[in-house]
Every structure is written in C-alpha cells, then in structure tokens.
Amino acid sequence: MNEHVKKDIIKGVDLSVNICGVNLRNPVITASGTCGCGEEYAPWYSAAELGAISVKAVTLEPREGNEVPRICETPSGILNAIGLQNKGVRHFVEHDLPRLKSEGAVVIVNLAGRQVSDYAETASIIDGTDADMIELNISCPNVHKGGMAFGTDKNMAAELVSEIRRCTSKPLIVKLTPNVTDITEIALAVETAGADAISLINTLLGMRIDIRTRRPMLANITGGLSGPAVFPVALRMVWQVKNKVKIPVIGMGGISTGEDAVEMMLAGADAIMVGTAMFADPLAPIRIRDGIADYCAINGLPAARELTGGVIIG
C-alpha cells in the first residue's frame, strides 16, 4: 500500500513496523488531539519523521467544543475536556490532509460523531481520500454524544464498527475507552465486527475541584485523565487485549520515555502513541523513538517489532 515509506534504521536497529498493511518507519505515532494536524510541532520535527500522525478528531460538521477552562493538572497527569473542537471533515480533507500527505506523513484520521450516520458519512468522505488509516474514536469522554456510549457497550460498539466497515476499505483502527468493566469484551466485539486494529487507551474519566472557588476545575465538570498517571492502567489493558485478539494493538496512555514505549510493546503493543508527553517536551516522540532503538541495540534485538508481546510470564 505505502511501500515507499522508508524504514528507520537507528544504531543498527530496524524500527519499522507494519500495521494492517500500512508501513510505518518507526512505531511512534502522535496521539489524536495532542498534535493538531502536525503543523504546530514543525519547529521540533516533521510529521513525516513519525511512524504516523493521528490527527485531532474530525467530525462531519464543524464543532465549537467546550467552554474554558478545558484543561487542568493532576498528579503526574492532566484532565482535558476540549469537546472535539474541529472545523469539520471537509475542511480537513481540503486543507490539512493534502499538506500532511505532501510532506510524506502517514496519516491516521481520528473520526468522531454523535450517531452512526454521522460516523458513516464522515468515514465515506475519508474513504475517498489518500488518508492512510481511519481511527474510529468510540471513546471520547468529554462530549455528551462523543462516542463514549458506543465504546462502553459491546453491542453498540460492534454495530458501529460493522457499519463503518461497509463505508471504507481503508484499514480501520478502533480506539477503545478504558472506562469499562471488561476491556477484552469490547475488543473482541469490535474485532469480530471487522476492526483491522485496536488502539487504546483513551482517557480515564476524572474530575477536580478548585477548593478556592469550590467550582470544578473544568467548565465541562468532568474531563479525561491522561499522562504518566494512567500508564499502569493502559499497560494492563493492552496486555489483556493482546491476549485476546489477533489483530494489531496500538498502545498508549502515559508513555513519556523510550523505556515506557518498550514496556508497552513488551506488554503487546505493535506500535505506540504519544500524547500528553509532548506538552512537557515537544520533542518527546523523537526522543522516544531513539530510546526504543537504544534499548534494542543494547539488548541485541535487530528489530523493534520483536519487542511486541515479549513479556515473560511465569
């Protein structure tokens, strides 16, 4: 499909991975919502240097998003409630996608909606473009109809995925919410319904109150927790899901160092995403890529993909 994508060989380590037919030069993808459409991080790195970029969620129509404050800090984490602000899929297809593709980036389009028909229409529009993959966001906790309900019910999740499967022949990643009792149940349901890969985790639902004003820290009252604080929960879920499904798994949640990325791959991730870490260090994705190479080189692994699922149990 995208055979032209070159492989990163760093310190003699082949970093390339293949996620349902799409070649990534390295396993590091920037996470949806934290890197816009790549432009803003241009002073630090080009989106083409990444394994891929998962762009800010696009919806059928433009969305305003939530009131401010939209973000606050928690111990080793942050809460956000952006509310899917975006200019709509048509603007994305006209302005952002061509730029990203011409730069040579592998583009994952994160897709959100309110109802099945929204999702479907948006997916059909993306299907007609040269975007590389679709990431179905059935997990946004910050809008009343942001898809989280789809992500917490295995039947609704499966229905949505089947429907979108019919709208596109592009590789379909389904992004899961961690706010569920049994993540493997949802993972199996979306696999059966036709997902080509699974990405997880989206944010954990959280809340903070400003004790000076006694008001919630976020205008939206609750928001999504991300950053290092959630890493152990994310790692556990990736491990559980990898043990159940056959399709590739993209792991994320709190990864901020090369070591974290290695740990996530050992737990079962075929590739990883980096979000919140960029807020502290814009160069985080590059540093993490190099850290994976370092670990592999030191441990005599010829290719990063050999890390996947390498945890030794028992």
Added chain:
Amino acid sequence: MNEHVKKDIIKGVDLSVNICGVNLRNPVITASGTCGCGEEYAPWYSAAELGAISVKAVTLEPREGNEVPRICETPSGILNAIGLQNKGVRHFVEHDLPRLKSEGAVVIVNLAGRQVSDYAETASIIDGTDADMIELNISCPNVHKGGMAFGTDKNMAAELVSEIRRCTSKPLIVKLTPNVTDITEIALAVETAGADAISLINTLLGMRIDIRTRRPMLANITGGLSGPAVFPVALRMVWQVKNKVKIPVIGMGGISTGEDAVEMMLAGADAIMVGTAMFADPLAPIRIRDGIADYCAINGLPAARELTGGVIIG
C-alpha cells in the same frame, strides 16, 4: 451508639462527623490494608486519634497472600498485590480488636471472602463483637476470588449485600471497585440491598513490566493502583455516587494533603480515608486532619461536615 467519642475541635472548627449513627471525632479514617491493625503507626499516632481505623481485610480462614514482589512504583502511584494476607477473623477478634477497642479507636472491620457463605459467616462472627462497623470489601483486584467479581456486577453485589445485611445489625459500609463502566449502577444496587454507607474507591487494576528482566514487576502480574495518580478518578466517582445515593459516602483514592481531603468532601464525601499517603509520610492522617481544620477556619466554616457536597456547579 458510641456517644462517648469526643469531637475534635481544632482552630475552633468542629471536625466531628457521624456516619450512619457512629460518631467519628474527625473525618479522617485510615484505609484498609495500609495501616495493619494500627499498631505499627503507634510511634506516630494512636488509632484513637483518628476518625476511625479500617483494618486490613479479614477473611474467615487465615490467608497466605501472594508471592513477592507484592508492590512496585508507578508515576505518582503504586501498584500492590498483597492478596489479602491475614490471620483470619478469629485471630483478629481475639487479638487485634480488643486492643484497638481498649485504646478507644473506632474500628471498621474490612471483610473479604471468596463466596457468599464465607462473607456471611465472617460477618456473623464480627456481629458478635464490639467492632463499630463492617466494611464489605467487594472490590479487591488482587486475588482470584477476592470479591472483585461481586463488585463489578450489580446483581451479584446486591445479592451479597442482602445476605450480609441479614447477618449483622452493625452499620454496613460497602466498598466499591472503580474498575466498572458505571459506578452509580453498583452504588444504587448496594444501597437498595441494604448498605448503610458506601466507601470508594478501591484500587484501579494496573500492571508494570521490568524491562530489564522482561517480567511483570509483581508476582501476581497485575495489581491495584493507588496514590495521587488515581485522585481525579476517585473524586469523579465520589461525585457521581453522591449525586445518586442517599446514604453516606466515604471517599478515598490518592488523598495526601488536607487540601485533597477538602476537595473530596466538596465532591460529596462525608468522611475520607487515607492509605498510600502514609507510606510516604506516616503522619499523613494527622496532617490531613489539621489541614481540613485550617481550610475551614480560613473559610469561616464552623464544622468540617459542612464541606460535604459543597462543590458549586453551574
């Protein structure tokens, strides 16, 4: 019931709270599993200085617990998988309970089991003692039959609570697990089944891998996440539950300062529990108690209980 318990008045602030008929001199309770049966913290404070002590889970028969390592660190948190090691309820009733009661502590007995009959028999034994309350642990993630299954299914939870309700006339607190899709559903089910109060949260299921050995950091593979990292999740759940149930709510999860405790009470907690914070600072419960008094004094609140549910929405 325990009218003799004195009220803490610090800086003119009345810190006392009443949880389903039991008087606590202040709202700070040490969390089950983190303070043993109180003895070890004697060099720092006596259990009688606390609002109450929730002792390490007791089970009908002695339990060995899990292999080591049983604990590891995560960003602003820890994972533990102790596995309910304890000497059984009879040992507790003979040795620990009399000592705690003679010291003047308000004692909450944290109760765990494998099946309904275990729980019931243990509750009946406790019912015949002078323990102040029972905390039904339907939420331990670290043993295969540690009650977590009860805590993730509203019907199983309700059945267990009804059964235990029949075994004891003591105030019955039910401790919920956060590893569920909808915490309010479980909270309502246990309230209807006869719970007198709800405590939450137990730990979030997590995992870490040592990338040097490629083995899980814990012998149990997965463990429970606690500490500041989980605070925003705990706060959100306390707020959600308080908005649904009429019975008192005891909030915990990552509280390490007086400000955290105030925030948890504003979210809806009638009392709070402190666990992991004691590992960093053995004096944490006392410091947190004083911090609550400071906040109330500065903000002109005559009694700490007025904090409960004081968050301003809208």
Added chain:
Amino acid sequence: MSNYYPAEIVGTAVLGDSGVRQIVFRSPSIASTCSPGQFVNIACGGEHSSHILRRPISIAGADRESGCVDIRFDIKGAGTAWMAELKTGELLDVIGPLGKGYPVEPGKKCLVVGGGTGIYSVLFLAKVLGAGCKALLGFRNSSLINSISDFESYGCGLSIITDDGSSGRKGFVTELVAEELDRGGIDTVYACGPMGMLKAVNDIVGGRAEYYVSLEERMGCGVGACMACVCHTLVGYKRVCADGPVFNAVEVCFK
C-alpha cells in the same frame, strides 16, 4: 520529565515588598528572537516532578547582547512556588519565545496599561516603545507595587493608581486610561491584566484608538496543537497560545 531545554539562571531577586520574583536566565536563542507580548513556558518541579504542564510566563525583558531574558511572577500555586526557590547557577527548563506579541508601529503615541501580573508583559513593551508611550499601572495596594524603577528607566511616562489609595491616587487604572484618552492624541492602547480590566478599558477606548489586549488562559501544549487555551472571538474560538496571547480587541468577545 527532565531538563530538555535548559537555560542557566544568572540572577534572581525578590522585588520590593511585593513578594514578586524575578528570574534572569541566559538563552541567546530566546533573547534574540523574542518581542514584547510573547511568553515562555517553564517546566516546574525538577526532573522527578509530578507536574506535567509547563507554566506560561510573559517575557518581561530581553537583552540580545548578553542573551539574557527577564521574567517576573507572583507565587500563585505549586509551580510558581517551586520557581521561587530556584537559585543562580541552576538550570531552568524553558521553551520559547511562544505566541504573537504586541504589534508595534513606529511613531505612534501609545498607552501601555497593566494590572496585577499583567504589568510584566507591558514592561517589555514599554522598553521597546520608550518615550513613545505612557505606562498606566494599577495595583491592589501599595505593598504590591513593583518594577516601577524599570518603567522609569525606559523613559516612558508613568502613572500609578491603587485600589485602596495606599500609594498615589485611589481608584482603578481605567480612570487613568479615560483621562489620557480624553486628553487626545493617543493612537494605540495596549493592555494586559485581569479580564475585568481589559473589558473596562475596551469600553473606555470605544474606538478612539487601536486597542490590543493580552489574554490569559490555562494551557496544555502552549504551541497551538491541543485547543485547550481558546478564547471567544468574532470568528469563533482562537488559541491564546498561538493566535495570541495578544489580540486586537475588536475581534475579542469580552463577556
């Protein structure tokens, strides 16, 4: 998180009775490219920190020759309390310059208006404008007054007012703005401070001069990627960190 963008601290100070802190750090790249109204983003808590978000702080001054950058801040919470303990010789983890600063046109007669921590942002502007501007500063009370001699050294005119009259005149900085505008001849007004002040000044300016405001909002990325820091404008939400923090007041929806 660790010191990815280290800059050596070459001086620190407590400014007068106000408790306001000053840090001067060496960063030739920031000093040589920054302009008034831009800000830096500072990592707090050190290498093992539990604080994930950087703290945005306005650039209060910069010197190309020495490569030094001056920031001034109030202690508001954990991050600024930590910054206040830093010492000369230590490293500051700082990213910048960020955002779009005040547009400056030569030869214009200007007012620079500052309230609270907003005075640090306009201090740098006053340095650039020099005698071409008059600075109008509001403080809650006399004990909070600081950075005055710096404004004076830049040769701009200066008027100070305190809410309680504990130093100089009693009242709000908006009164000074009204008087200066009534006097006539002002081309541009620049302001940084609390939203209430910015809005009140907007009403007073009422189209009689160009009016630029510097806004504050809680930030995630600080570079325009995450949509956390938006403000309402006539054309919808804009990002304070990347489209601002300085905006032409005509496009801002003051509420």
Added chain:
Amino acid sequence: MSNYYPAEIVGTAVLGDSGVRQIVFRSPSIASTCSPGQFVNIACGGEHSSHILRRPISIAGADRESGCVDIRFDIKGAGTAWMAELKTGELLDVIGPLGKGYPVEPGKKCLVVGGGTGIYSVLFLAKVLGAGCKALLGFRNSSLINSISDFESYGCGLSIITDDGSSGRKGFVTELVAEELDRGGIDTVYACGPMGMLKAVNDIVGGRAEYYVSLEERMGCGVGACMACVCHTLVGYKRVCADGPVFNAVEVCFK
C-alpha cells in the same frame, strides 16, 4: 510529598572508582538509637516528586556524639540517581531507624560476610564488633571495591575476593567463609548480600555456627503495616521491614 522528616546533609562522597555514593546526615534521634542491621527510609525526588515510595538504605555507621549517620549506596534507578545528586547543606527526608538489627552477644567470635551492596550493612556491624570479628567481602571486580579502609579502621580482620580475580583472590566469598569455618572457633556468622550468596553461606555454615542473614524486599510502608515486604519462613510469611531485615537463618526458607 514534602520534607516531613528533614535531616541536614553534612557530607557526601563518591567512594573510589566504584561509583558508590556516601551521604552523611545529622539526625541525633537516629544516631542515638540505631544499631547495625537497621535501615532508614528515604523519600526521593524532592517536594514535587512523582516517586511515592521511600527507598530503604542500611545504616552504614552512626556517631552518637555528633548525631551523624552514614549511608552508602549504589545507583540502581531513579531514586538512588536522585540521591546521588544531593549536596552538603541540603535536607534529606529520612525516617528511621527501622527494622530489627543483628543480635550481638559480647565475647563471641564472629564472621561478617558482605556481598554487593550488602557490605554497607555489615560495615556498621564490624564497627561494633571490632576485633571480635573478621570481615569477608566479595566484589564482582576490583573496580567495585570500596569501604575497605573503613573496615580496616575498625580493627577487624579482613579478606577480599573478586569474582574475576581482578583484585586479590579469584572466586566467591563463600569460599572464604568455608575456610574460616573449617579453621574452627567461629560462634556466629552474619551475612548481607544477594539471596544466592546468603543461601550458599547457609549450606556452608550447616549448623556449625549461629547464622544471621539480612534480607531485602520491595517495601511499601517500611514499618510493618502493609504486608508488602514478606519473606518465607518456617512459620509462614514474615515482614522484612519489621520482623527483619535480620533473621536467624534457621527460620528462613531459602529457595
């Protein structure tokens, strides 16, 4: 977390080529009550730290008069790396003394056996036992050798062995133990080091002397309350932090 139990650092050092760090801090309460085999629990990362667990480190020496306590440690991970950067005059957040130390009976002839970071714990013991003991120390190679002159200064006998023979004799410390025991007259053997070494020494001692071992395990509370740090004994699990870290080897299940 903040400095709840602050003790001023009065000296730091890097010990020889080994890279081992030494910190001496002033804590009269710890110095006056501690005994060999006990440990302190140190908060790492500073006030804004994301590290929740304290790090257990053996007391390598203490002086009642000056109130000073000596600890020595290898850099293993984030916590010890942070500790290694501490400087004289800074505060260490330290709780102790914790645990049960080595039981010492006057007039006995003893061997103190140390391997790896286990030598710091037996260093304090050698100070107390003085000429009543002989210290047998094993290192992986010569570059890791440290603290030797301290052992010497306490007047105890001393033998060193390295895994690779790069300094002194080549082999494992167990060989030295076997030889000393074969020579006869040893009442008590104390050992601290890797589990493999403790077990091997146990086999060698084989009931010919009293044998005490100091164990390590990952800790939560460090005071006996959480059941995180248990070890297998003949009577079930015991807590390394509160029932140990020193145990009579007869009760320990070496596996």
